[in-house]
Amino acid sequence: MSSTHSNEKQNCLSKRGNNIVTFKDDVILEAYMLWLKNPYDPESNPQGIINMNISENKTVGDILLPKLNEGIEITEEMLYYGDLTGRDYFRQAMADFLTKYFKASPRPVRKEELIGLCGASSIISIMGNAICDPEEYLLVPSPYYGTFASDLLFMSEARLVPVNLTSEIKEPNFEPFQLTVPALERALQQAVSQGKRVKGFLFSNPANPSGSYFSKQMIKDYLDFAHRHELHIIFDEIYYLSNHAPDADIISVLSMINELPDPERTHFIWAFSKDFASSGLRAGILWTQNSMLRAAVGACSRFSGISPPTQKQLTNMITDYDWLDNVYFPTMRRRLKESYEIVRQTLDELGIRYVIPKAGLFVWVDLIEFMPSVDLEGERKLWLSILENGVGTAPGYAFYCCERGWYRIIFALPVADVTLAMERFKNYLLKIRNLENRKLSVQERISTQ
Amino acid sequence: MSSTHSNEKQNCLSKRGNNIVTFKDDVILEAYMLWLKNPYDPESNPQGIINMNISENKTVGDILLPKLNEGIEITEEMLYYGDLTGRDYFRQAMADFLTKYFKASPRPVRKEELIGLCGASSIISIMGNAICDPEEYLLVPSPYYGTFASDLLFMSEARLVPVNLTSEIKEPNFEPFQLTVPALERALQQAVSQGKRVKGFLFSNPANPSGSYFSKQMIKDYLDFAHRHELHIIFDEIYYLSNHAPDADIISVLSMINELPDPERTHFIWAFSKDFASSGLRAGILWTQNSMLRAAVGACSRFSGISPPTQKQLTNMITDYDWLDNVYFPTMRRRLKESYEIVRQTLDELGIRYVIPKAGLFVWVDLIEFMPSVDLEGERKLWLSILENGVGTAPGYAFYCCERGWYRIIFALPVADVTLAMERFKNYLLKIRNLENRKLSVQERISTQ
Numbered sequence: 001m002s003s004t005h006s007n008e009k010q011n012c013l014s015k016r017g018n019n020i021v022t023f024k025d026d027v028i029l030e031a032y033m034l035w036l037k038n039p040y041d042p043e044s045n046p047q048g049i050i051n052m053n054i055s056e057n058k059t060v061g062d063i064l065l066p067k068l069n070e071g072i073e074i075t076e077e078m079l080y081y082g083d084l085t086g087r088d089y090f091r092q093a094m095a096d097f098l099t100k101y102f103k104a105s106p107r108p109v110r111k112e113e114l115i116g117l118c119g120a121s122s123i124i125s126i127m128g129n130a131i132c133d134p135e136e137y138l139l140v141p142s143p144y145y146g147t148f149a150s151d152l153l154f155m156s157e158a159r160l161v162p163v164n165l166t167s168e169i170k171e172p173n174f175e176p177f178q179l180t181v182p183a184l185e186r187a188l189q190q191a192v193s194q195g196k197r198v199k200g201f202l203f204s205n206p207a208n209p210s211g212s213y214f215s216k217q218m219i220k221d222y223l224d225f226a227h228r229h230e231l232h233i234i235f236d237e238i239y240y241l242s243n244h245a246p247d248a249d250i251i252s253v254l255s256m257i258n259e260l261p262d263p264e265r266t267h268f269i270w271a272f273s274k275d276f277a278s279s280g281l282r283a284g285i286l287w288t289q290n291s292m293l294r295a296a297v298g299a300c301s302r303f304s305g306i307s308p309p310t311q312k313q314l315t316n317m318i319t320d321y322d323w324l325d326n327v328y329f330p331t332m333r334r335r336l337k338e339s340y341e342i343v344r345q346t347l348d349e350l351g352i353r354y355v356i357p358k359a360g361l362f363v364w365v366d367l368i369e370f371m372p373s374v375d376l377e378g379e380r381k382l383w384l385s386i387l388e389n390g391v392g393t394a395p396g397y398a399f400y401c402c403e404r405g406w407y408r409i410i411f412a413l414p415v416a417d418v419t420l421a422m423e424r425f426k427n428y429l430l431k432i433r434n435l436e437n438r439k440l441s442v443q444e445r446i447s448t449q
Numbered sequence: 450m451s452s453t454h455s456n457e458k459q460n461c462l463s464k465r466g467n468n469i470v471t472f473k474d475d476v477i478l479e480a481y482m483l484w485l486k487n488p489y490d491p492e493s494n495p496q497g498i499i500n501m502n503i504s505e506n507k508t509v510g511d512i513l514l515p516k517l518n519e520g521i522e523i524t525e526e527m528l529y530y531g532d533l534t535g536r537d538y539f540r541q542a543m544a545d546f547l548t549k550y551f552k553a554s555p556r557p558v559r560k561e562e563l564i565g566l567c568g569a570s571s572i573i574s575i576m577g578n579a580i581c582d583p584e585e586y587l588l589v590p591s592p593y594y595g596t597f598a599s600d601l602l603f604m605s606e607a608r609l610v611p612v613n614l615t616s617e618i619k620e621p622n623f624e625p626f627q628l629t630v631p632a633l634e635r636a637l638q639q640a641v642s643q644g645k646r647v648k649g650f651l652f653s654n655p656a657n658p659s660g661s662y663f664s665k666q667m668i669k670d671y672l673d674f675a676h677r678h679e680l681h682i683i684f685d686e687i688y689y690l691s692n693h694a695p696d697a698d699i700i701s702v703l704s705m706i707n708e709l710p711d712p713e714r715t716h717f718i719w720a721f722s723k724d725f726a727s728s729g730l731r732a733g734i735l736w737t738q739n740s741m742l743r744a745a746v747g748a749c750s751r752f753s754g755i756s757p758p759t760q761k762q763l764t765n766m767i768t769d770y771d772w773l774d775n776v777y778f779p780t781m782r783r784r785l786k787e788s789y790e791i792v793r794q795t796l797d798e799l800g801i802r803y804v805i806p807k808a809g810l811f812v813w814v815d816l817i818e819f820m821p822s823v824d825l826e827g828e829r830k831l832w833l834s835i836l837e838n839g840v841g842t843a844p845g846y847a848f849y850c851c852e853r854g855w856y857r858i859i860f861a862l863p864v865a866d867v868t869l870a871m872e873r874f875k876n877y878l879l880k881i882r883n884l885e886n887r888k889l890s891v892q893e894r895i896s897t898q
Contacts, residue, residue, distance in 0.1 A: 012741065013745055014580055014585065015579050016582055017578065017580060017741075017745040018745075020744075020749070021745050021748070065524070065525060069523050072521065074514060076514060079510055079513065079514075080505050080729045081503065082730045118731075118754060121752055122751075122752045122753065125604075130462055131461075133465055150748070154578075155749060155752060250551075277528055278528050280529045282756050283756075292462055296467075296469045296470050299472070299599070300469070300603050302568060302570045302600075305731045307567070332673035398736075436783070443747070
């Protein structure tokens, strides 16, 4: 009876509506819901789960809030529609900010090239709609930010072709999970041979979950690859400013404006969520020189506009270069580094392998030797057992990683929380270690079962 | 050469992306862009166009702003994702507000039944996606709020079947453009016979552009019609509280919660845009008892979340019942009435026919006798010539009206602006009157050419 009723309800939605409801791949969300049942609080719930799953920077609220609260006032112009792609003052401030901090070169970013929408997810969804028809594809290096999948699927029915990367070090100076053009070519050819229509290539720089970034030559190679195949190339640079490693020299595509082989198909996304710890405020930006794409995305801005008071507050914040240069960025990076150091020490003590992160809020660690079995089930079990021991991480399959055993740990928490989390992590893992697993080759670790 | 270049750009977008860019039906937007070139300002541009096109209430900023600015502070919880379907305090405040002011009966609205998204357009787009697959249809009584078409088309590729209504008075107590069940049945049968898959019925109550509303019996009839055909029925009540006519007794579907023949397919939309003159703040609400639909729409909330500081400000406003009851609603309605009276007097002086509005920010007027020709071209020409004479209205075809000669005039402007606009309107129209057109029958006025 209840099953019939449930079916009736289902039938009331569209096919794609049902696909959304039954979409089960959002492991980050699953982890978040598990955390919500028992969230750690030093006072009220000291045994609760410490959330190292959701990628939010929780170390800088104390310096952000006074700035955001500075002289905020709702004025009459904010009450009305105005330009839903972003108020003029906001897009001008964003253009100047991107020019300065993303080192736009050889010319500044222009406000006419920008569209503000309520978050990077909105931009990906709406741009996905404008670039792909249903059942068309974007390439994405895997492991990748898992939510790309539903960002593209839910409203736009666009899909992803993973470019599967592994931890194998193929040559000197090669990094684990490094994206190469041959890997892109192979993935593209395979997709095409399966009849898939591939329209573009989407990737995060700095990379999520690895925290790596790409050299200028690599970016040029990717641009050439995209150009050669007439693919859109979308740079998601949402972690660009969270570059906590002192030697990080991350190259933004905005610094190569006159070196783009296919300017009409080259696009850039950034948002306040990560670098300004403001995922709640719902504000992101698209830069593209493609006026048709701007027209198509702009026409959809009424579905995803940024609240003008929020635009005003953010404008106030990003135009105070003195505060940015002398307070916010140094403090934010120092705190990220401090929190990361605690995780790093624990990993080093345990002899756990990880990709050294240069930017971002996370470290990508190899826990193969703690897994009960080297398959998806084992990866899931270890994730849940660490969670039961008070630390919420995210398993590699949340990022569609083809190689088992990798986990993402968010370290952007206050030092006390990270310290406690790492104590729990260490105490638990020491109990279950099985060093035999270390001997497995990368090939033996690849599994989708 | 430029044409080739333009084609290249076009080919870089998806089919639907190109459809968005080439979508030409948004006459309200066209009117807005024309107005933007020469906007009236009493000081700096006294000869400019007075905007009676965009449906915004510009009479209450002075009382809204102090309230919205009361004790606003961004707090740390607002910085993080949290529940993107609306903060708990916001949905609770909305539930209480809807219960009180929309006279929810026989039980209160529950916060669990609500999803907050950044505007009614977002809700229609995302709900359209969850109810319709591409190329599926919703019925809509025509004339209708023209933007419904692109709200449904751009991201969701859902479409509308118009239920064409005219000014013909068919029986005593019949109102012009009155929606009847036989008209719904005819439109549905015709659509089905053309192979169209119709999934629901969307309509505005109070109606836009006519400013009429529906009796309880009529609403029951529509509910029964929808139930009989297993159609979703979506009540857009975005003008419900802008009921400036003293005798208006508008029935919200929320007042009939236990009389819904098909609760799973009955949905309600409202937003702050009109009744709180805050289209810029991007905040709307969906009420539905269908948990599957809530799940599908909620999963898309990250594309269209409301900024939490805005949620907080709105919460502060809608929980101050004393201010609402004694300041805001009486003032807002009195000012709407005052501004409407100026338009009404002018129309009466000119002997122009109109639908007496009970609610909303507009009056729907019959300017047939001023048109150079009784067809689309004539309707457009008159609209543009009134615009050239300093008054921006919206022609009937912006609302997909099948009967030529109707125009929507927004009167929700300060008294001085409305007075000046009506002087211009009167002076111009008196010059071009052709009373012969009055003799045309409704049949002679129906045209899509």
